[in-house]
Amino acid sequence: MTALLTIIVLVFILIAIWQMVKIFDLAQAKGGNDIPGVATDKDNTLNGYLMMGFLAFIYVITIVCCVKWGDLPLMSNSASAHGPTIDNLMVISMALIFFVQTVTQFLLHYFAFKYKGEKGKQALFFADNNKLEAIWTIIPVIVLAGLIIYGLNTWINIMGVDESDDPLVVELYAQQFNWKARYAGADNTLGKANVRLIDIDRANILGLDESDPNAQDDVITTELHLPVGKPVLFKMRSQDVLHSAYMPHFRAQMNCVPGMITQFGFTPTVTTSDMRQTPEMVEKVQNINKIRVENSKKLIAKGEEALESYEFDYVLICNKICGKSHYNMQMKIVVETQEEYDAWIKEQKEFKNSLIN
Amino acid sequence: MSAHADTHAHDDHGHHHKETFVTKYIFSQDHKMIAKQYLITGTIMGVIGVIMSLMFRMQIAWPEEPNVIFEALLGKWAPDGVMDADIYLALVTIHGTIMVFFVLTAGLSGTFSNLLIPLQIGARDMASGFLNMISYWLFFLSSVIMVISLFVEAGPAAAGWTIYPPLSALPMAQGGSGMGMTLWLVSMAIFIASSLLGSLNYIVTVLNLRTKGMSMTRLPLTIWAFFITAVIGVISFPVLLSAALLLIMDRSFGTSFFLSDIFIQGEVLHYQGGSPVLFEHLFWFLGHPEVYIVILPAMGLVSEIMASNSRKPIFGYRAMIASILAIAFLSTIVWGHHMFVSGMNPFLGSVFTFTTLLIAIPSAVKAFNWITTIWKGNLQMNPAMLFSIGFVSTFITGGLTGIILGDSALDINVHDTYFVVAHFHLVMGISALYGMFAGIYHWYPKMFGKMLNKNLGYIHFWVTAVCAYGVFFPMHFIGMAGLPRRYYTNSNFPLFDDLANVNVIITIFALVGGAVQIVYLYNFFASIFFGKKAVQNPWRSTTLEWTAPVEHMHGNWPGEIPHVHRWAYDYSKPGHDDDFVPQNIPLKDGEEELQH
Numbered sequence: 001m002t003a004l005l006t007i008i009v010l011v012f013i014l015i016a017i018w019q020m021v022k023i024f025d026l027a028q029a030k031g032g033n034d035i036p037g038v039a040t041d042k043d044n045t046l047n048g049y050l051m052m053g054f055l056a057f058i059y060v061i062t063i064v065c066c067v068k069w070g071d072l073p074l075m076s077n078s079a080s081a082h083g084p085t086i087d088n089l090m091v092i093s094m095a096l097i098f099f100v101q102t103v104t105q106f107l108l109h110y111f112a113f114k115y116k117g118e119k120g121k122q123a124l125f126f127a128d129n130n131k132l133e134a135i136w137t138i139i140p141v142i143v144l145a146g147l148i149i150y151g152l153n154t155w156i157n158i159m160g161v162d163e164s165d166d167p168l169v170v171e172l173y174a175q176q177f178n179w180k181a182r183y184a185g186a187d188n189t190l191g192k193a194n195v196r197l198i199d200i201d202r203a204n205i206l207g208l209d210e211s212d213p214n215a216q217d218d219v220i221t222t223e224l225h226l227p228v229g230k231p232v233l234f235k236m237r238s239q240d241v242l243h244s245a246y247m248p249h250f251r252a253q254m255n256c257v258p259g260m261i262t263q264f265g266f267t268p269t270v271t272t273s274d275m276r277q278t279p280e281m282v283e284k285v286q287n288i289n290k291i292r293v294e295n296s297k298k299l300i301a302k303g304e305e306a307l308e309s310y311e312f313d314y315v316l317i318c319n320k321i322c323g324k325s326h327y328n329m330q331m332k333i334v335v336e337t338q339e340e341y342d343a344w345i346k347e348q349k350e351f352k353n354s355l356i357n
Numbered sequence: 358m359s360a361h362a363d364t365h366a367h368d369d370h371g372h373h374h375k376e377t378f379v380t381k382y383i384f385s386q387d388h389k390m391i392a393k394q395y396l397i398t399g400t401i402m403g404v405i406g407v408i409m410s411l412m413f414r415m416q417i418a419w420p421e422e423p424n425v426i427f428e429a430l431l432g433k434w435a436p437d438g439v440m441d442a443d444i445y446l447a448l449v450t451i452h453g454t455i456m457v458f459f460v461l462t463a464g465l466s467g468t469f470s471n472l473l474i475p476l477q478i479g480a481r482d483m484a485s486g487f488l489n490m491i492s493y494w495l496f497f498l499s500s501v502i503m504v505i506s507l508f509v510e511a512g513p514a515a516a517g518w519t520i521y522p523p524l525s526a527l528p529m530a531q532g533g534s535g536m537g538m539t540l541w542l543v544s545m546a547i548f549i550a551s552s553l554l555g556s557l558n559y560i561v562t563v564l565n566l567r568t569k570g571m572s573m574t575r576l577p578l579t580i581w582a583f584f585i586t587a588v589i590g591v592i593s594f595p596v597l598l599s600a601a602l603l604l605i606m607d608r609s610f611g612t613s614f615f616l617s618d619i620f621i622q623g624e625v626l627h628y629q630g631g632s633p634v635l636f637e638h639l640f641w642f643l644g645h646p647e648v649y650i651v652i653l654p655a656m657g658l659v660s661e662i663m664a665s666n667s668r669k670p671i672f673g674y675r676a677m678i679a680s681i682l683a684i685a686f687l688s689t690i691v692w693g694h695h696m697f698v699s700g701m702n703p704f705l706g707s708v709f710t711f712t713t714l715l716i717a718i719p720s721a722v723k724a725f726n727w728i729t730t731i732w733k734g735n736l737q738m739n740p741a742m743l744f745s746i747g748f749v750s751t752f753i754t755g756g757l758t759g760i761i762l763g764d765s766a767l768d769i770n771v772h773d774t775y776f777v778v779a780h781f782h783l784v785m786g787i788s789a790l791y792g793m794f795a796g797i798y799h800w801y802p803k804m805f806g807k808m809l810n811k812n813l814g815y816i817h818f819w820v821t822a823v824c825a826y827g828v829f830f831p832m833h834f835i836g837m838a839g840l841p842r843r844y845y846t847n848s849n850f851p852l853f854d855d856l857a858n859v860n861v862i863i864t865i866f867a868l869v870g871g872a873v874q875i876v877y878l879y880n881f882f883a884s885i886f887f888g889k890k891a892v893q894n895p896w897r898s899t900t901l902e903w904t905a906p907v908e909h910m911h912g913n914w915p916g917e918i919p920h921v922h923r924w925a926y927d928y929s930k931p932g933h934d935d936d937f938v939p940q941n942i943p944l945k946d947g948e949e950e951l952q953h
Contacts (some may be wrong), residue, residue: 006429010875017813017879024812036889037808039739042813047738050819051746052755057823058750061830069834069859090767097757104753107728112746117735118666118863123936124733127670127951136725138862140718147760148714152707154766161702176530176621195620207620236700240621241524242633244698244773248839251770253698257633258523259617262700288854295854311853317850319773319841322524323531324442327844 041118050117055109059102077280079335080250081231081267089154089253093147122337161265169229170224172316173206174236174243174256176323179316179331182206183219183345191215191351195239195258203356207239216352218346224316224333226268227341233265246319249275249334256322268335275335276312285312307334384494386486389909391493392472393804396797399464400881402500404874406455408450411871414910416440416855418864420846434512441784442845446515447533449843454541456786457505458548461651463496465793466590469654470559470583472800477577479568479798479919481912484561488554495551498913499544506540509930514541517843519640521778522615529622539608542601549598556587556594563587568901570921575940577900577925578671581678582780583615585685589646590652598644600636607631614732637699641692649688650786652752653681655792656723659745661925662799663727665898666742667734668936670926673726680719687716689741697765698772706765713763715810717756724753734927735936739896740814744795747822748788754826757782776836779829787825796816797881802895806907807888813880817873824870831859900925923950 008342034040039047078087116261116319142166161167171182171190185191198207208215226232236245238256245264246253254264275281288310336344385391408430415424421439434444443648471489475482483489515533516525528535563584567576576584603614607628613634617627663672671677693701727749736742758780761767771777794817801809821903835856840847844922847853847860894903901921905913919941927938932948944950 013875014879016558017876018883021810021813025810035808035895036893037802037811037891039737039742039811043811044736044738047743047815048736054819054822058754058826065831065834069838069856086766086770089764090761090770093761093764094768097760101754101757104724104728105750108541108731108746108749108753111728111734112736115667115690115731115734115736117737121735123668125670125929125931126672126729126733127926128673128675132729133673133676133726137718139724140721144714144717144760150765151710151714151764155703155707155710158766158769159706175467194623195618197576198620198625200623206449240619241527242521244687246773246841247841248770253772254768255519255521255699258619258633259630259682260634260700274496284855288851291854291857292851307851310854312852315850316457317839317841320521321843324446326446326848327442328849330850 018057039117039191044117048113051109051112051116054218055105058105058109062098062101076278077270077275077278078249078251079268079270079275080252080267082154083251083269085154089150092150094261096143096147117138136263158266159264161233161263162231165231167233167235167265168227169235170226171206171235171237172224172245172256174238174245174318174322174329176240177318177325178222179205179245179318179329181221181223181224181331183221183348184214185217187214187217187352189214189237191218193237198239201356203354206237210355216350218351219348220351220354221348222331223330223339226333227338228268228271228335230266231267231337234263236262236264241322242320243318243322243329244320246317247314248317249314253319270336272312272314272333273336275314281312285310363733364386375832384490386490388471388475388486388489389804389913391489392468394493395463395467395471398497399468400462400878402455402459402503403464404878405504406452406460406775407871407874409452409455409497411868412440412860413445413448413452414864415447416845417847418861420848432535440845443512443532444491446531446843447507447537447843448516450517450520450533451513452505453515454545457518457539457647457651457927458545459496459500461730461786461789461793462552463548463648465789465796466583466586466650466654467496467507467555469494469579469658469796469800470555470587471856472804473579474559474583475566476905476913477580477900477925478564478566478571478802478919479668479901480562481914481918483558484566485558488558491550491776492554492558499548499551502540502544502547506537506544509536509540511535511537513537519637519644520604520638522604522607522636523619526604526616527619527621527626537807538835539605542605542608543875546598546601549594549601552590552594556590557877559583559587560591565681566715568918568921571940574675575921575924577657578660578674578677578681579654579657579900581681582660583654583751583850585681586650586653589685589688590650593643593646593650595640600639600643603639604636632763634701635697637696638692641695642689645692645695646688648781649684651789652785652792653684655748655789655796656681658681658792658796658799659705660730661750661900662741662745662795664926664928665799665896665937666737666739666745667731667735668928669730670928670930671726672729672732673722673789674924674926676722677726680722683719684716685718687712691716694763694765694768697768703765710765711761714760716758716763720752720756723734724749724756731765739798739897740809740811740818741795741799741896743782743815743822744791744798747818747825748791748795750789750822751791754786755780755788756832759784770839771836775832775840778842779832782832783825783829787829794821794877799896800902801881801884802891802907803902803905805885805888806890806891806909807884808895809884810880813876817880819875820873820876821870824866824873828863828870829864830896831863833952897935897937899927899937900941904939904941 036164097334170183172179191212193207236256238258243256292307314333316331379810428438434441511532514537524530606612613628613631616631619626691713694713697706772856921940922943929936
């Protein structure tokens with residue numbers, strides 16, 4: 001039945017197009033010696049004006065997007081020490097992009113409007129101009145040289161891990177479709193591990209080497225807690241397929257690759273509770289909760305449960321396609337004071353005590 | 358260099374050849390027929406690819422809501438009309454594969470390289486008509502296998518079009534990595550063979566079969582673009598083939614090229630010592646040049662169409678060639694910018710940032726040259742011209758955000774988000790599609806001897822243009838908000854709840870933009886039969902294909918092949934009565950040929 005209806009609708013659409021074509025053709029039949037299918041002066045004029053209209057459309061959609069969605073807190077509310085440098089570079093690049101975009105789109109569409117064809121008009125035979133071409137080769141060279149130097153500087157600063165900072169070492173362990181965190185314990189050295197050592201029956205789920213003294217005090221958790229202001233060095237591991245540890249608020253991302261250990265380091269600078277109180281976040285959360293209330297009404301009407309109200313938390317998101325439940329592979333991140341962190345970690349079981357004998 | 362044409366001038370190539378239906382329409386060795394076969398196969402694949410994208414867009418906008426379209430098209434994958442998460446990933450994967458390879462590589466390059474290379478350089482046909490035929494039929498075979506793979510029991514390939522192992526290598530990691538992935542790999546291996554045969558043919562034809570007077574610096578930019586595209590293809594496609602073969606070995610014969618230390622579904626696998634990062638290197642060694650394989654032919658078509666419809670020479674002919682060469686060279690040394698956060702050495706990331714941002718320079722030169730080409734022109738707003746202007750517009754918009762993605766420090770935060778999706782769809786998806794549409798509107802009279810209806814062309818262009826921006830412009834913003842791509846639904850992240858309405862807007866634009874392609878399809882197919890008859894040179898262009906008769910014939914020209922006396926862009930040249938001087942018209946006494 002659906003198929004039949006679809007076919008009928010399609011047939012109607014095609015007939016409508018056919019009729020439209022006939023009307024258009026009749027309306028334009030007066031031209032006389034025009035070649036069918038080739039633009040006439042009338043077409044040139046109409047489309048020239050539409051070009052200006054389209055330019056306006058591009059500008060409007062740009063402004064609407066910037067006003068409505070340009071201030072999403074992720075652009076401005078970074079929560080790591082290196083975050084502001086990335087955001088600065090982003091803002092500079094964006095400003096440059098908007099400038100070039102505005103100017104070049106104007107030139108393109110304005111010329112398309114201004115020089116729309118007319119019978120008998122003569123185009124300018126202008127095939128080459130070395131000076132002009134030199135200008136628009138050299139200007140991008142200079143601008144890009146600046147961007148490259150700035151960008152590489154930032155990149156090297158972010159990716160270089162300074163071991164002398166005595167960072168907190170944390171392993172992020174990915175599996176279809178959840179995350180685990182492993183803390184190194186008092187010795188701040190992660191015990192050796194390999195997936196071949198996984199023993200589900202003994203609850204050795206990350207494959208730690210039970211004979212390694214460094215492994216004994218390791219702590220495995222399902223939430224990621226970080227003390228504020230302390231450098232963290234993440235060591236990433238995956239047990240099955242590629243995953244990517246994406247922590248957007250901290251401007252951090254690194255793939256988790258089976259068979260190798262990857263790393264990324266940063267220093268969290270804003271605790272979860274402080275972030276919740278920033279005006280941007282308060283506004284965002286209010287807005288989200290308004291949307292959730294609306295959605296809940298619909299759910300209740302359908303006889304389903306209402307959505308819980310949202311409270312902001314940092315998240316670790318999987319950002320590399322990893323299978324069916326890729327869209328729901330997340331871990332809560334809590335940034336807290338050193339004291340809160342110490343209290344929390346003390347409550348967790350050490351590896352040697354978590355094994356089932 | 359260009360005298361070889363004479364050897365092909367024997368006249369028994371004329372239209373007295375006895376042809377059966379099979380040799381004329383099916384196993385044809387005539388480049389014009391093969392071009393049409395490529396185009397129609399590519400169109401069918403394109404329709405499949407676009408319908409897939411509309412389906413997953415509907416899922417993103419209205420997650421997990423029942424939809425009769427899903428029920429009708431997805432069958433068991435949409436119980437009660439609700440799309441399954443596995444098939445969502447499969448749709449995303451096959452959409453990417455089909456659009457990149459089957460539509461924008463084979464459909465675009467295959468169609469226009471075949472149609473235009475012999476006609477524009479003044480050759481009777483391709484260097485090897487037989488290889489050309491084989492090339493098309495391998496492409497057809499790979500298309501058929503790709504379509505068949507949609508119907509396997511456990512589902513089609515679903516690891517993303519980049520098919521990174523281990524996800525793509527282990528059937529237990531996801532349903533689509535079983536038979537579906539096997540068929541995907543077989544299809545792609547055949548596709549690569551087809552592409553290589555085609556590319557070799559294009560290269561040899563351009564180098565050896567140019568007519569008398571057609572020096573390399575008199576070639577239309579279309580031919581330069583096709584030629585360099587073929588060279589990039591020959592350099593990079595074999596690397597993808599090797600990646601695919603090694604992946605097949607890992608999957609079926611237990612080798613460990615890309616796999617190591619894997620524990621999945623409660624068991625340890627035997628693989629040891631391989632690395633998925635190696636696969637990423639091999640994949641992107643093709644994957645990045647691939648986007649230039651897609652965009653360069655479109656650039657060539659647009660350059661030609663803009664000059665012809667502006668009634669002006671293309672501005673900076675030599676700079677255009679130089680930038681094609683520069684882009685081609687750089688395209689082979691930037692693949693690592695897809696891998697900044699793959700675990701690759703950060704120093705290597707610095708190198709790739711450097712080479713990547715360099716590509717902006719030749720790209721900027723091209724954009725400025727196009728804009729200067731229409732400056733003080735006498736613009737004929739044919740649908741092909743509109744799509745060419747649209748091409749430059751989307752190429753600029755999409756290209757500019759490459760500055761962000763190519764910058765490793767910034768890529769950390771937008772990698773694999775919708776920002777990337779917006780960027781590449783604008784710069785190589787929509788742009789290349791515009792280039793293809795421009796080419797179809799412009800050379801339709803040459804292909805079918807009929808004119809397309811221009812008013813339908815206008816509707817097609819303007820609605821498509823508005824929708825393309827409506828879809829991909831807002832997408833940048835949800836990407837910058839951190840929304841990852843390839844998510845079946847975002848409802849598990851309340852953090853992203855405020856982006857849901859943006860996704861609805863995007864999907865509505867996508868549905869309208871998809872629907873208006875029906876106007877184009879109607880125009881395309883109806884005009885073959887009912888279109889107005891074309892004149893020989895409807896656009897008053899200078900290139901050689903318009904000196905050939907409207908009716909197709911083996912060997913392209915009834916008598917001798919025309920000789921070439923000037924470059925391809927003598928539009929509005931002072932001292933001539935007409936505003937164009939075809940390439941086969943000798944220079945007047947005392948007329949100078951501009952050496953650009």
